[in-house]
Amino acid sequence: MQHILVLGAGLSSSALIRYLLQQASQVDWRITVADVSKKAAEQKIDGSLYAMAVQLDVANETEVQQLIKQHDLVLSLLPPMLHVAIARQCIAHQKHLVTASYITPEMQALHQDAAKAGVLLLNECGLDPGIDHLSAMKIIDEIHAQGGEVTSFKSFCGGLVAPEFDDNPWNYKFTWNPRNVVLAGQATAKYLEKGIVKYIPPRYLFENLQEVNVNGLGVLEGYANRDSLNYITPYGIETAHTVLRGTLRMKGFCEAWNLLVKLGLTDDTFTIEHANTFTYRSLLNAFVPGTNMEVLEQRTAQFLQLDINSEAFDKLRWLGICDKTPIALAKATPAQILQQLLQQKWKLNEGELDMIVMKHEIQYTTDKPHTIISELVVKGESQQYTAMANTVGLPMAIAAKLILLNKIDIRGVAMPLHKQFYEPILIELSTFGITFSEKEI
Amino acid sequence: MQHILVLGAGLSSSALIRYLLQQASQVDWRITVADVSKKAAEQKIDGSLYAMAVQLDVANETEVQQLIKQHDLVLSLLPPMLHVAIARQCIAHQKHLVTASYITPEMQALHQDAAKAGVLLLNECGLDPGIDHLSAMKIIDEIHAQGGEVTSFKSFCGGLVAPEFDDNPWNYKFTWNPRNVVLAGQATAKYLEKGIVKYIPPRYLFENLQEVNVNGLGVLEGYANRDSLNYITPYGIETAHTVLRGTLRMKGFCEAWNLLVKLGLTDDTFTIEHANTFTYRSLLNAFVPGTNMEVLEQRTAQFLQLDINSEAFDKLRWLGICDKTPIALAKATPAQILQQLLQQKWKLNEGELDMIVMKHEIQYTTDKPHTIISELVVKGESQQYTAMANTVGLPMAIAAKLILLNKIDIRGVAMPLHKQFYEPILIELSTFGITFSEKEI
Numbered sequence: 001m002q003h004i005l006v007l008g009a010g011l012s013s014s015a016l017i018r019y020l021l022q023q024a025s026q027v028d029w030r031i032t033v034a035d036v037s038k039k040a041a042e043q044k045i046d047g048s049l050y051a052m053a054v055q056l057d058v059a060n061e062t063e064v065q066q067l068i069k070q071h072d073l074v075l076s077l078l079p080p081m082l083h084v085a086i087a088r089q090c091i092a093h094q095k096h097l098v099t100a101s102y103i104t105p106e107m108q109a110l111h112q113d114a115a116k117a118g119v120l121l122l123n124e125c126g127l128d129p130g131i132d133h134l135s136a137m138k139i140i141d142e143i144h145a146q147g148g149e150v151t152s153f154k155s156f157c158g159g160l161v162a163p164e165f166d167d168n169p170w171n172y173k174f175t176w177n178p179r180n181v182v183l184a185g186q187a188t189a190k191y192l193e194k195g196i197v198k199y200i201p202p203r204y205l206f207e208n209l210q211e212v213n214v215n216g217l218g219v220l221e222g223y224a225n226r227d228s229l230n231y232i233t234p235y236g237i238e239t240a241h242t243v244l245r246g247t248l249r250m251k252g253f254c255e256a257w258n259l260l261v262k263l264g265l266t267d268d269t270f271t272i273e274h275a276n277t278f279t280y281r282s283l284l285n286a287f288v289p290g291t292n293m294e295v296l297e298q299r300t301a302q303f304l305q306l307d308i309n310s311e312a313f314d315k316l317r318w319l320g321i322c323d324k325t326p327i328a329l330a331k332a333t334p335a336q337i338l339q340q341l342l343q344q345k346w347k348l349n350e351g352e353l354d355m356i357v358m359k360h361e362i363q364y365t366t367d368k369p370h371t372i373i374s375e376l377v378v379k380g381e382s383q384q385y386t387a388m389a390n391t392v393g394l395p396m397a398i399a400a401k402l403i404l405l406n407k408i409d410i411r412g413v414a415m416p417l418h419k420q421f422y423e424p425i426l427i428e429l430s431t432f433g434i435t436f437s438e439k440e441i
Numbered sequence: 442m443q444h445i446l447v448l449g450a451g452l453s454s455s456a457l458i459r460y461l462l463q464q465a466s467q468v469d470w471r472i473t474v475a476d477v478s479k480k481a482a483e484q485k486i487d488g489s490l491y492a493m494a495v496q497l498d499v500a501n502e503t504e505v506q507q508l509i510k511q512h513d514l515v516l517s518l519l520p521p522m523l524h525v526a527i528a529r530q531c532i533a534h535q536k537h538l539v540t541a542s543y544i545t546p547e548m549q550a551l552h553q554d555a556a557k558a559g560v561l562l563l564n565e566c567g568l569d570p571g572i573d574h575l576s577a578m579k580i581i582d583e584i585h586a587q588g589g590e591v592t593s594f595k596s597f598c599g600g601l602v603a604p605e606f607d608d609n610p611w612n613y614k615f616t617w618n619p620r621n622v623v624l625a626g627q628a629t630a631k632y633l634e635k636g637i638v639k640y641i642p643p644r645y646l647f648e649n650l651q652e653v654n655v656n657g658l659g660v661l662e663g664y665a666n667r668d669s670l671n672y673i674t675p676y677g678i679e680t681a682h683t684v685l686r687g688t689l690r691m692k693g694f695c696e697a698w699n700l701l702v703k704l705g706l707t708d709d710t711f712t713i714e715h716a717n718t719f720t721y722r723s724l725l726n727a728f729v730p731g732t733n734m735e736v737l738e739q740r741t742a743q744f745l746q747l748d749i750n751s752e753a754f755d756k757l758r759w760l761g762i763c764d765k766t767p768i769a770l771a772k773a774t775p776a777q778i779l780q781q782l783l784q785q786k787w788k789l790n791e792g793e794l795d796m797i798v799m800k801h802e803i804q805y806t807t808d809k810p811h812t813i814i815s816e817l818v819v820k821g822e823s824q825q826y827t828a829m830a831n832t833v834g835l836p837m838a839i840a841a842k843l844i845l846l847n848k849i850d851i852r853g854v855a856m857p858l859h860k861q862f863y864e865p866i867l868i869e870l871s872t873f874g875i876t877f878s879e880k881e882i
Contacts, residue, residue, distance in 0.1 A: 187711065188710065196726060197727045198727055199711075201705040203703075208730070264629065267629060267642055269629065270629050270640075285637060286637065286639055286640045287642070289649070291634055291635040
């Protein structure tokens, strides 16, 4: 019998746990779901005979250690910053770990120790990062197998609202952690463009847009995401002159979001001590040059070098940042105040579904140049089994199964780049309707 | 006999230590100068009979504790982040502390404990913060004494090169910690303008300039510095509709500096792993949209919306950021790379002197409106006794003397705002040529 530990029973765990429970009835698995809320864990296991729910305080190292010792494999959906401590415990007790988080330098530093202990610390095995790696590596390996050379690699992914529920001027609703959305783009993005390393500081991130045409959805827009240079060597695409990973939004979103950035409303570096003495309007006034409240809209438009009747300005107004509504937070950063407002405005309502869109555009040469387009559009099943929960949780869960079935011989700190991962995982994902359409143009 | 401990024997300690040694021969003082370099400490005490030099590893808590226990008062010129730990030791052993650093929330939190122990933790007692407080509070107290109400408070200070050695297009040389200069303006500034709280994010800091006319120097420019709102209550100027503290530069500096900010070259948030594979030119190219190296100057000017023949663009070129010179750092942030370049270009050469400029402009009403202008211009004595070392070190040293002479009954965490401080310190500073010219207009 094999024992699997799932750390975290939040929103994103639904699909992962459902998959494990379904498998458990066929193979000899026992699942433990641990969460700070035992009730949340209980809800997720839904009375399964193969699973139990436990309450866990992740700050309690002894408790975490005891749990890890009793299991064969750990799947963690906890906040990324907790993963290095968990990985250390996994190495100490020779248990494999699967996460959907980016590999940090601290995680990477555990590689030798993990390999020596015969442990696999598999990270970046969710959606983005995760499915993007799986699907890209399948194409890249095929190109290399036919003697081709990748010359350009662009990959975009976005978590959006399904078109039938897209009814606001931003064409966006929160389908994932709102804080991550508000704080996206606070770091300098790095990528390769025609052989030149490019750095895009946060202030220009939402101005450097790529048009991304997606079959059935029209033209979306993508902005550069984090450090694309990091993937050149792992992907084996040193021949590429252009390497860009980006985030997708519906057209017009980035221009308007950039206005919030320009205004300073996404600033998370300082706390306003008595935020509740402000209205949204007086907060805006604090960031816009000048003092005459009567003409705040005009001053804002002028400051942003924007037509007051433009769609972008309408989006700002629609959010309510010009309204005299009091701010309901006692002490908060501008980003926290904005997030609270957006959570009301960009709420995915009861019965509404999300959508995941991913697109790779890969150019390569053999005796002639080629372009491969690979697209994925996934809509949510329900409000519990969202497209986001399914596309993050299923790759993790399937990878866990492969590891427990001894199908994976990779050890140490890894991303799912090898055929051992992408081949079986992509096949099984397609049984859940997560299927790329690929064409060469 | 009273024992004084000076922590730190760096550049800024010269005037402070000289003053203490001079006093020591008249009063019954013994001075210990502790530094990570015993040699630096020995050079500063210069064979004085009243002083000794010790080597100190500030990370060694026991060593620090032993030293503090043996003295009656501690003057610290160590990096600000070390001051809370030192302050805790001072409370534990009932010793007074004097620093020139800003009061952080962590320092402020020690107030009750310090007061209970009968200890004074005097901070912000250098130049800025320091002399600005002393000179402003003298004026503000006088206004209040005649029943006036302060309506506007603006105060500017800058460390510059003396005009006779000002021979570069930036009209600036490093006269103080270069890293602090490069990283100035990475936080949102806060101030009060016509009754409205104003936040200026870093990206606009060097665009929001105030003209500051200084007698004999012409029109300089000032940009908002940190959180001016913090001083409204301590200064007792709740009646003011405008409260702004700023940093002074020669005219044209901020416009050109803002270009470096816009380019991303002051970014200290990410590390370039193989910086030595870049030239200054290829680094610039990484930040400017486009890829054609041949027309990098034109692309840069266009990106910055600047005439390529403008003075501001000339300043950039003069720095060498368009040059094909290799970068000599293996691994560095853009800000660190820029700093290394600026340290060559903005070097205060052998025999050149610095200058401190401070200006307060205070408006108040009695039965009618008044404006008081108070100005200070101090030039360096020599390369050791710079204007900066003198104006930072002397207020600290004089405050220490007053405390040891039991002239100060204030306890807890404090700034030098009270008459007990400003009256004797300003009088003694004037004997060193540090004298404000005050006029009412």
